[in-house]
Amino acid sequence: MRCDYCGAQAKVYVPHQGIRLCENCFKKNVVSRVKEEVYRFNMLDSSDTVLMGISGGKDSFVLLDVLSRLHDPSKLIALTIIEGIPGYNRQDELDFVKKATMERGVEHIVVSFKDAVGLSLSELVNLGNKKRLGISACTFCGIIRRRIINYYARQLGASKTATAHNLDDEAQTLLINIFRGDTSRLVRQHPLAPVPSKKLVKRIKPLRKIYEWEAATYAYYSGYRFQSVECPYIIYQPTVRARIRRWMIMMEKEEPGIMLRLLNSFDEVVSQRLLSRSGSTLLLNECKNCREPTSPGREYCKTCELLMKIGVIKP
Numbered sequence: 152m153r154c155d156y157c158g159a160q161a162k163v164y165v166p167h168q169g170i171r172l173c174e175n176c177f178k179k180n181v182v183s184r185v186k187e188e189v190y191r192f193n194m195l196d197s198s199d200t201v202l203m204g205i206s207g208g209k210d211s212f213v214l215l216d217v218l219s220r221l222h223d224p225s226k227l228i229a230l231t232i233i234e235g236i237p238g239y240n241r242q243d244e245l246d247f248v249k250k251a252t253m254e255r256g257v258e259h260i261v262v263s264f265k266d267a268v269g270l271s272l273s274e275l276v277n278l279g280n281k282k283r284l285g286i287s288a289c290t291f292c293g294i295i296r297r298r299i300i301n302y303y304a305r306q307l308g309a310s311k312t313a314t315a316h317n318l319d320d321e322a323q324t325l326l327i328n329i330f331r332g333d334t335s336r337l338v339r340q341h342p343l344a345p346v347p348s349k350k351l352v353k354r355i356k357p358l359r360k361i362y363e364w365e366a367a368t369y370a371y372y373s374g375y376r377f378q379s380v381e382c383p384y385i386i387y388q389p390t391v392r393a394r395i396r397r398w399m400i401m402m403e404k405e406e407p408g409i410m411l412r413l414l415n416s417f418d419e420v421v422s423q424r425l426l427s428r429s430g431s432t433l434l435l436n437e438c439k440n441c442r443e444p445t446s447p448g449r450e451y452c453k454t455c456e457l458l459m460k461i462g463v464i465k466p
């Protein structure tokens with residue numbers, strides 16, 4: 152089999168595009184599709200300083216590699232967040248991120264949950280469990296991680312934050328929001344959605360049209376070493392998302408390109424809606440405790456709500 156672009160030996164078949172590519176052309180294909188998406192939605196301006204959430208997982212490695220090709224590396228900052236989970240310290244991944252950022256001329260910062268909220272993820276989860284609150288580790292992790300990224304972006308003067316969500320993640324979230332009837336979250340998922348508070352730094356997801364398998368393949372061809380240790384809290388992952396994920400992967404096999412078409416249709420419909428009513432943006436209130444933005448109709452932000460529930464702070 153020959154590469155459809157250059158004639159070298161083909162290594163990858165890309166079902167949603169119906170093409171066979173060699174390693175090199177596959178990587179170029181991914182970079183050019185990210186670039187196209189970034190420009191299509193004006194995700195980056197040359198003057199932007201971007202804080203990237205870089206966990207050390209494969210998707211975050213791809214984000215680091217591709218963004219440092221598309222943007223001035225001296226205007227990129229990689230932030231690694233240490234959750235603090237016994238038996239899951241990921242020193243190898245941290246060392247790998249240190250090396251990968253240095254090679255690309257990108258500044259690297261490490262922050263722990265403990266630094267940011269005074270407690271590690273395990274300590275938060277244990278307090279929640281003691282009170283039988285039924286809050287999953289993934290809930291704590293997601294909310295606090297988002298808070299840390301936004302907070303540090305503001306402190307460091309970054310104009311954007313970038314996360315490594317891939318097409319599979321975005322397609323799952325889209326369906327979950329539709330199933331829940333959560334239209335405000337649905338619209339906020341769109342890359343052109345206005346930022347609802349001065350304290351929130353605009354979030355971009357450059358890999359949102361790259362399949363998870365493509366990110367994994369790209370990472371592999373770029374020298375990324377896959378770790379065998381999984382987060383021990385993975386068993387508590389929300390089951391709805393896990394089910395949707397399995398179902399979509401199955402559908403994708405039968406009909407290549409469904410996830411891509413789903414997200415493209417969403418983009419088109421919501422773009423029209425967003426562009427047709429410019430100016431009427433919902434503004435978020437500030438949390439009574441920490442002054443960070445809250446969800447609509449709430450007095451306290453989600454981080455403070457969680458910390459109150461487990462008794463770490465008082466209302």
Ligand SMILES: [Zn+2]
Pocket residue numbers: 154155156157158159172173174175176177
């Ligand atoms: Zn080729």
Ligand SMILES: [Zn+2]
Pocket residue numbers: 438439440441442443451452453454455456
């Ligand atoms: Zn708060």
